[in-house]
Amino acid sequence: MHYIKTKTILSQKNGMNMYRGCSHGCIYCDSRSNIYDMNHDFDDIAVKENSLDLLKKALKNKKKKCMIATGAMSDPYIALESKLEYTRKAMELVYRYGHGFTCITKSDLILRDIDLLKKINEKSKVVVQMTLTCMDDKLSKLVEPNVCTTTRRIEVLKRLDEEGIPTVVWLCPILPYITDTKENINQIIDSCIDTNVLGIICFNMGMTLRRGNREYYYRKLDELYPGLKRKYIKNYGNSYALPSPNNDELMELFIKRTKQHNIMNNPDEIFEYLHTFPSKNKSVQTTLF
Template structure:
């Protein structure tokens, strides 16, 4: 993929009504496009206006300057999320270090952070995450299958699921709150009890304390077109099942979503897992952290 440097206008987006799952107050994207090239990625959709998603990754080279100015101006501290539109630890991060330097700013100004990632590169920043954890630091590894063979097919540019679980273990052992973002669950590929059970049990075994589920996927315009092309290439004969089951629908639930949901929540209760990101943001801790 081509790497293109661009100038951004702003960095932090304020979330007016934080949801009960992630608990974010702000969101940031340091890059546009993603080298992980997951075949199902919603960021290909036309509404996000990311042209050449499959060829280019755009680097916001003024991101740190903008972020520091915006953090300094914020009167209300909160959790900054990253990883919604692309992976903050995709390979280009090794070159530009925007995520690492952003974490340094977040720590300096006393904000919390939540990271969604498919990469074990996050382990590089353990010390920073531990420091931010005095306020709030959580990492969710996006994992929808425990099988490395399948993960390599559907997420060809990302480390396999086993590497993500090992990174989860390492972060947990060093005091970072970690868990799994079990989204999406691809119909006809991942929507079976064995897969859901394995994800829950592997999360527990590797020190995770939460799992956020979604039993299905979304599809629209360019995203659907690309996904179907990849189904034809990787899983011949599967595309007609999708077309028959979902047509042009945006939300495409798993075939047995209710059954899988019941299984999932029973397993989480058994193992003591939360089903949203634990909220640890404390005003007094944020104020204390700015003194360091």
């Protein structure tokens, strides 16, 4: 871990990352790709030490309330967050200045902040996005070694539902020849139904690989699944998109089951929901009605 200074904290679409890099160790992580020009080891987390000051200024000066998002490049609930609390402090600022909040995570550490999630949701809007890739906890520990198991993440989704906090699941990536089975997809969807997930984001059944990410992923395949790398190279070469050979069958299953249970399955529709700030402040509505 090391500290860095940053010039800005919010993107044009109001996304932010308090950390750069991640300690979850997911073997497929796109954020390892060279395209992002990270000038330090991915596992050596860069902490943006002035990010909270920049965020306070940005939120205070925003003329229009909006949804503030985090987790696109680095999980906001990496292990360091339990000590540094940058994500929690950012949420406190979001609440103070009346904005909404959404994040993508794989960590049960988010339950530490359930008090803030509820306060923001009562005032404006909160949506928690949870990534689920494989139901087998032993397999999950191989491909996502330093984060809580899928079973635990489902328990988190259940708790959030009980507290009235909306949730969305990212069903990706689905690793060809590893997690691309009907059993896996059905079990994940079952869990989403049981926990009242509003939407599931799934572009297709497969994954993506770019330079930097590809080399790391293949090294891990050699460790975990000797010989499988050759199959990947033979079938995909250096392609960016690696669709599962079972993609058509699994996507048909996904669309059918989500429609049956009124779960949003169109990524554009879900993204619009995630980024739409309530037209009226909830506390004002309560006062008026």
